[in-house]
Amino acid sequence: MARPRGIALPVAVGVAGFVVLFALQSIPNRHAIEANLTSRSTHALRAAGLSTVDVSFVGRDGTVHAHTTGDADRALAIVRTQEGVRVATAVVTPVPTPSATPQPSPTTPGPGPTPSPSGPPPVQSQLAALPRITFENGSATLTADGRAVVERVAAVLQANPGVRVRIEGHTDSTGSAQANLALSQARAETVRTVLQSLGIAPDRMTVAFFGATRPLVPDTSPANQAINRRVEFVVLP
Numbered sequence: 001m002a003r004p005r006g007i008a009l010p011v012a013v014g015v016a017g018f019v020v021l022f023a024l025q026s027i028p029n030r031h032a033i034e035a036n037l038t039s040r041s042t043h044a045l046r047a048a049g050l051s052t053v054d055v056s057f058v059g060r061d062g063t064v065h066a067h068t069t070g071d072a073d074r075a076l077a078i079v080r081t082q083e084g085v086r087v088a089t090a091v092v093t094p095v096p097t098p099s100a101t102p103q104p105s106p107t108t109p110g111p112g113p114t115p116s117p118s119g120p121p122p123v124q125s126q127l128a129a130l131p132r133i134t135f136e137n138g139s140a141t142l143t144a145d146g147r148a149v150v151e152r153v154a155a156v157l158q159a160n161p162g163v164r165v166r167i168e169g170h171t172d173s174t175g176s177a178q179a180n181l182a183l184s185q186a187r188a189e190t191v192r193t194v195l196q197s198l199g200i201a202p203d204r205m206t207v208a209f210f211g212a213t214r215p216l217v218p219d220t221s222p223a224n225q226a227i228n229r230r231v232e233f234v235v236l237p
Contacts, residue, residue: 033060034085035211042213043078052076056208060086065166065208067094091166091206093234123160127233133191137174137197140186142194144156150191153233154198164204166235167191172225173212191231206236
C-alpha cells in the first residue's frame with residue numbers, strides 16, 4: 001500500500017526547525033565556553049607569575065600572547081593543562097627596546113645643535129596616537145567618529161604595506177563575562193571588516209578579544225570604563 005504523501009512535509013519542517021534551534025542555542029554556549037576557558041587560563045597564568053601574558057579562545061582553541069619565547073613556552077604548558085582546552089598556540093611579540101643614543105663622532109669639532117629627528121614615527125606610535133574608536137552603546141556598530149578613526153588607521157597601514165597588525169577588542173566590566181567577551185570579539189571583527197573594505201589585505205590582520213580581563217585603569221567609574229572600552233592595534237613582528 002502506498003505511503004501517504006502528506007507526512008513528508010511536516011517531518012522535513014520539524015527536522016529543519018530542530019537544526020535552526022540547535023544552531024541558535026550553540027552560539028551562546030560557545031561564548032560561555034570561551035569566557036570560562038579564558039578566565040581559568042588567565043587566573044592560572046597570573047598564579048604562575050606570568051602577569052604580561054594573555055590568552056584568548058575561539059571555541060576550545062587558545063592563543064597565548066607573550067613578549068618572550070620563554071614566557072610563551074611556560075604559558076602554553078599551563079594553558080594546555082586546563083580542562084576543556086583542545087589546542088593552544090603562541091604568538092610572541094617582543095617589546096620594542098629604545099634605540100641607543102648616538103655618541104658624537106671623535107672628529108666632530110665640538111658640541112653643536114642637536115639635529116631634529118627625521119622621518120615619520122614608527123607605525124605602532126602612529127596607531128597609538130589616533131583617537132579612540134567608538135561604537136554605538138552596547139553594540140559592534142561604529143559611530144560616525146569611530147568610522148573616521150578606522151579610515152585613518154587604514155591610511156597608516158596603506159602607507160606601510162609591509163606592516164601586519166593584531167586588532168584587540170576590550171570592554172569594561174559592565175554585564176556578564178560571557179557577554180563582554182562576545183562584544184569585544186564582535187567589535188574587533190567589525191574593525192577588521194571595515195579595514196578590509198578600505199583595501200587592507202585580510203592576511204595583514206588578526207583578531208584577539210579579551211572582554212573585561214585587561215583594563216587599562218580600575219573599572220570603578222564611568223570615566224574609567226570609557227577608557228577600558230577600546231580597540232587597540234599591535235604591530236606584529
